[in-house]
Amino acid sequence: xxxxxxxxxxxxxxxxxxxxxxxxxxxxxxxxxxxxxxxxxxxxxxxxxxxxxxxxxxxxxxxxxxxxxxxxxxxxxxxxxxxxxxxxxxxxxxxxxxxxxxxxxxxxxxxxxxxxxxxxxxxxxxxxxxxxxxxxxxxxxxxxxxxxxxxxxxxxxxxxxxxxxxxxxxxxxxxxxxxxxxxxxxxxxxxxxxxxxxxxxxxxxxxxxxxxxxxxxxxxxxxxxxxxxxxxxxxxxxxxxxxxxxxxxxxxxxxxxxxxxxxxxxxxxxxxxxxxxxxxxxxxxxxxxxxxxxxxxxxxxxxxxxxxxxxxxxxxxxxxxxx
Numbered sequence: 001x002x003x004x005x006x007x008x009x010x011x012x013x014x015x016x017x018x019x020x021x022x023x024x025x026x027x028x029x030x031x032x033x034x035x036x037x038x039x040x041x042x043x044x045x046x047x048x049x050x051x052x053x054x055x056x057x058x059x060x061x062x063x064x065x066x067x068x069x070x071x072x073x074x075x076x077x078x079x080x081x082x083x084x085x086x087x088x089x090x091x092x093x094x095x096x097x098x099x100x101x102x103x104x105x106x107x108x109x110x111x112x113x114x115x116x117x118x119x120x121x122x123x124x125x126x127x128x129x130x131x132x133x134x135x136x137x138x139x140x141x142x143x144x145x146x147x148x149x150x151x152x153x154x155x156x157x158x159x160x161x162x163x164x165x166x167x168x169x170x171x172x173x174x175x176x177x178x179x180x181x182x183x184x185x186x187x188x189x190x191x192x193x194x195x196x197x198x199x200x201x202x203x204x205x206x207x208x209x210x211x212x213x214x215x216x217x218x219x220x221x222x223x224x225x226x227x228x229x230x231x232x233x234x235x236x237x238x239x240x241x242x243x244x245x246x247x248x249x250x251x252x253x254x255x256x257x258x259x260x261x262x263x264x265x266x267x268x269x270x271x272x273x274x275x276x277x278x279x280x281x282x283x284x285x286x287x288x289x290x291x292x293x294x295x296x297x298x299x300x301x302x303x304x305x306x307x308x309x310x311x312x313x314x315x316x317x318x319x320x321x322x323x
Contacts, residue, residue: 036050036057037057038050038057038058038059038062039056039057039058039062040058040059040061040062040063040065040066041059041061041062043059045057045059051063051080053066053067060080063080064077064079064080068080069084069091070091071091071092071093071096072090072091072092072096073092073093073096073097073098074093074096076093078091078092078093082094085097085107087118088113094107097118098118099111099118099119099120099123100117100118100119101117101119101120101123102120102122102123104120104122104123106118106120109121129150130143130150130151130152130155131149131150131151131155132151132152132155132156132157133152133155135152144156144165144166146172146177147172153166156177157177158170158177158178158179158182159176159177159178159182160178160179160181160182160183160185160186160187161179161181161182163179165177165179168180170183171183171187173187189223189224190224191217191224191225191226191229192223192224192225192229193225193226193229193230193231194226194229218230218240220251221249227240227241228240230251231251232244232251232252232253232256233250233251233252233256234252234253234255234256234257234259234260235253235255235256237253239251239253244257245257245273247260247261254273257273258271258273259271263287264287265280265287265288265289265292266286266287266288266292267288267289267292267293267294268289268292270289272287272289280293281293281303283309283314284309290303293314295307295314295315295316295319296310296313296314296315296319297313297315297316297319298316298318298319300316302314302316305317308320
């Protein structure tokens with residue numbers, strides 16, 4: 001990017017004594033011989049300076065308390081007879097609107113703002129310094145900016161190959177910057193299936209986002225996989241985009257997990273997987289699908305009700321009492 005020359009930002013000069021069509025922003029100041037009273041403190045305004053706001057007369061003290069703005073710099077009220085400057089919804093005394101570096105008045109000078117600080121034209125030329133070499137970045141020269149820091153174009157180097165990155169894509173990692181080639185070769189975690197290397201868990205999410213955009217990838221338990229490499233450990237079918245579960249650290253499709261590890265329902269002998277309508281009831285060493293958990297004699301559902309075990313059977317209260 002080109003470092004722009006300093007330029008003036010819109011500055012509104014707002015003297016409070018100027019009368020205008022808006023009584024709130026342009027109060028009228030005057031004197032009169034008839035004795036009106038201040039609408040704030042009820043003191044007589046006879047022969048005194050007063051300010052009319054929305055057709056209501058106020059003494060100077062009440063006007064200051066109710067309507068005067070506070071100077072952003074000195075934190076004092078801006079008097080009704082003082083010039084008031086406004087910049088980006090902030091108010092200043094004319095004498096307080098100054099360059100934060102050299103203290104030069106900016107009331108009638110071009111200025112710029114950097115990081116909330118106001119700078120005159122001269123000081124802004126030296127406000128940007130290269131993070132790498134600490135030298136000034138002169139106006140009109142090419143520079144690179146990232147995360148609030150600036151570099152000369154030739155100083156922004158890949159931490160791997162030490163070549164200028166320029167306008168090419170790069171990846172930040174632990175305070176260093178890498179071109180895509182160096183990041184992939186030196187830093188990025190690899191697919192857990194096709195190229196096993198030690199995983200850098202701090203960068204796994206970042207690299208996952210990178211390969212998801214370029215080649216298609218996913219993460220599982222902090223490890224990175226190509227979509228085609230993330231397979232069921234039982235049958236070898238792809239799991240990307242499919243419902244799956246795990247046994248220890250190994251992923252399985254629902255069918256393999258059901259046949260290898262799932263417990264069987266005591267009523268229908270089908271596996272209990274926990275997927276879909278997979279709620280189940282467990283009692284001692286037996287488990288039931290919720291729809292299968294019913295009285296062995298009358299078939300009434302026992303979910304949420306009391307029941308009585310009778311050897312291999314479970315009975316509702318009524319059937320148990322018949323015995």
